[in-house]
Amino acid sequence: MPAVQTTHSSAQKAPFYKGSSWILGSLLEMEKDPAAFMERLLQSYDDVVRFRLATESVHLCIHPEAISHVLHDNHMNYDKQVFDYKMMGSRLLGKGLLTNDGPSWLKQRRLSQPAFSHKRINAYSSIMQRCTEDFLKEWQQKDGQELDMSVEMAALTLRIVGLTLFGKDLIHESAEIGHALSDANQMLTRRLFSGIPDFVRFMPLDFKLKKAANQLRNVVDEIIEERKGHEEDYDDLLSILMMARDENDRGMDPVQMRDEVLTLLLAGHETTANALTWALHLLSLHPEEQEHLSSECRTVCQGQVPDFQKTKELEAANRVVQETMRLYPPAWSIARRCKKDDEIMGYPIKSNSLVFLSQLVTHRHPDFWERPELFRPARFSADEIKSRHQYAFFPFGGGPRLCIGADFAMMEAVIILSSLMMEFRVEPLREKVDMELLITLRPKDGLPLRIQRRSV
Ligand code: HEM
Known part of the structure; x- marks a missing residue:
């Protein structure tokens, strides 16, 4: 199984998930079983992880702080000029x-x-x-x-x-x-x-x-x-x-x-x-x-x-x-394109690169949820909500x-x-x-x- 490699260059790029194919990066893994692919990324336990889908460089933001940055704090720098929305638009909506x-x-x-x-x-x-x-x-x-x-x-x-x-x-x-x-x-x-x-x-x-x-x-x-x-x-x-x-x-x-x-x-x-x-x-x-x-x-x-x-x-x-x-987040991922060079949690993000946020990954991450695999509605009591980052849970985006x-x-x-x-x-x-x-x-x-x- 391909491993997550931490790059130690001076640019301090986000850790890179190499993927199974030299040419296509992680595209085949994503196509074959996206749930298993997301699970593998989740296990990297990093705030932001990089991978490649054919020619596209993608950053998956896992940490709620990174998610807040893309959807809220610096939202003007992220648009929907991405493959998903373009195709959904041209074919259906x-x-x-x-x-x-x-x-x-x-x-x-x-x-x-x-x-x-x-x-x-x-x-x-x-x-x-x-x-x-x-x-x-x-x-x-x-x-x-x-x-x-x-x-x-x-x-x-x-x-x-x-x-x-x-x-x-x-x-x-x-x-x-x-x-x-x-x-x-x-x-x-x-x-x-x-x-x-x-x-x-x-x-x-x-x-x-x-x-x-x-x-x-x-x-x-x-x-x-x-x-x-x-x-x-x-x-x-x-x-x-x-x-x-x-x-x-x-x-x-x-x-x-x-x-x-x-x-x-x-x-x-x-x-x-x-x-x-x-x-x-x-x-x-x-x-x-x-x-x-x-x-x-x-x-x-x-x-x-x-x-x-x-x-x-x-x-x-x-x-x-x-x-x-x-x-089971009904919308399990959100994609954006970075307009101008940016930095997320200390990692550089190049303009034009893709940024993914996945509710499925963050909502089940053990750093933000205790025993995430358990169904425990009490997690949503007022006290427990207060003790969490707002973007640890984002089923409706932000x-x-x-x-x-x-x-x-x-x-x-x-x-x-x-x-x-x-x-x-x-x-x-x-x-x-x-x-x-x-x-x-x-x-x-x-x-x-x-x-x-x-x-x-
Ligand atoms: C459990 C139910 C729902 C979930 C989990 C959900 C999830 C989401 C998410 C995650 C987004 C943001 C997508 C992005 O940022 O790229 C979104 C956008 C949107 N949703 Fe929902 N949704 C739900 C129900 C609804 C309902 C009931 C309506 C309308 C009656 C609706 C209409 C829309 C529309 C129009 C957008 C686009 C908003 C915009 O970009 O201005 N959704 N939804």
């Missing part, structure tokens, strides 16, 4: 918020931000409650069955994001969207790790990706088309986007509009669905935590699905969601590009998880569940669990 950069990103972010204000999030909670109640009724009919939680959670979170942000009920489209999204996620990841430049067409992978992208765009076009002429009647993100006017009183370019809606639709449900799926996996292995959540929800909500205010009081549920995202939907996602996850635990128990069916590191972190081959209704 265009110039939506996630893949956009520079002044155009700032303009769009300012435009969308009001849809995520405290007041709006509060208003969304009643839609989340309604969708969760419907979902519980469906589960009552499925009592005792084995269900794939990945599919179940994706359908529920898709319905919620469709109704809250775009006033559209996507209950009947969830299977189609789920398949197309899964294909796009797989194809994009394979394309990314293949090291083949974006301009080189790569059949049939590209064909499948294009088909999935077109399916998703068709759904979005339908959402926008249905709203035309009724913009004023709604108080949601779609109306904000449709009523926006620039200094020349021009509306948003239709392509930009489609990119924004598609980005929010995908980013706004898949990550939360993964967080909930992993939470149910962990809870299925820890029945005592299930009982704890169930009794907390009964006491605080008296048998009702929680609303916005109540989610704040559901401390155990909040901790379980956070501890889940520590162990700085100006912090996830716009962080509060939305936390509230949604707590509402859903508490309600499910209040009424059902989940039992594991597989001994081992592997991670699949695509653009998001999913359970490999889904997550079947058996649901059992509690006796009231």
Whole structure:
């Protein structure tokens, strides 16, 4: 196995992980098994480690101080001109918020931000409650069955994001969207790790990706088309986007509009669905935590699905969601490009080099977490949070590009998880569940669990 070598030159470069290939560096390791590769880097126990992906020099920032430097303290020096975002943009999301950069990103972010204000999030909670109640009724009919939680959670979170942000009920489209999204996620990841430049067409992978992208765009076009002429009647993100006017009183370019809606639709449900799926996996292995959540929800909500205010009081549920995202961060890595020569924790970073941050690595690092392999929600008690570096835990990123939907996602996850635990128990069916590191972190081959209704 290639070793981490410490360079002792006067430049004091960060330790270098040599990789298995002289020509491709660590590209093949990353492609073959990204989880194992990340685990190997984690074991280097360094603050910053260097490696090479073909011609790209990469610095992985492991220490929270280094992460804070890139995302927050010196964020102006790091942009998104990286392979991942460029490919995601050119193949699927265009110039939506996630893949956009520079002044155009700032303009769009300012435009969308009001849809995520405290007041709006509060208003969304009643839609989340309604969708969760419907979902519980469906589960009552499925009592005792084995269900794939990945599919179940994706359908529920898709319905919620469709109704809250775009006033559209996507209950009947969830299977189609789920398949197309899964294909796009797989194809994009394979394309990314293949090291083949974006301009080189790569059949049939590209064909499948294009088909999935077109399916998703068709759904979005339908959402926008249905709203035309009724913009004023709604108080949601779609109306904000449709009523926006620039200094020349021009509306948003239709392509930009489609990119924004598609980005929010995908980013706004898949990550939360993964967080909930992993939470149910962990809870299925820890029945005592299930009982704890169930009794907390009964006491605080008296048998009702929680609303916005109540989610704040559901401390155990909040901790379980956070501890889940520590162990299984739905967005497991963030990439940036360094614009001008910089220094991170004493190590020089050359302009144009790539910088990686990995939630999966830092969230499981023994220097920042005691017994990191254990599921222990109490790590997120107020006292323990205070004693840690803020960037030891960064499931939603940080700085100006912090996830716009962080509060939305936390509230949604707590509402859903508490309600499910209040009424059902989940039992594991597989001994081992592997991670699949695509653009998001999913359970490999889904997550079947058996649901059992509690006796009231
Ligand atoms: C558990 C759920 C979620 C997780 C773990 C998550 C994670 C993240 C992370 C790590 C980023 C930063 C990426 C970077 O800096 O390169 C991000 C950005 C973003 N997320 Fe989320 N997200 C979640 C839920 C949501 C929801 C519910 C929405 C919308 C309803 C959303 C919309 C976005 C958007 C639009 C961006 C780009 C923001 C910008 O750059 O201005 N996410 N998310």
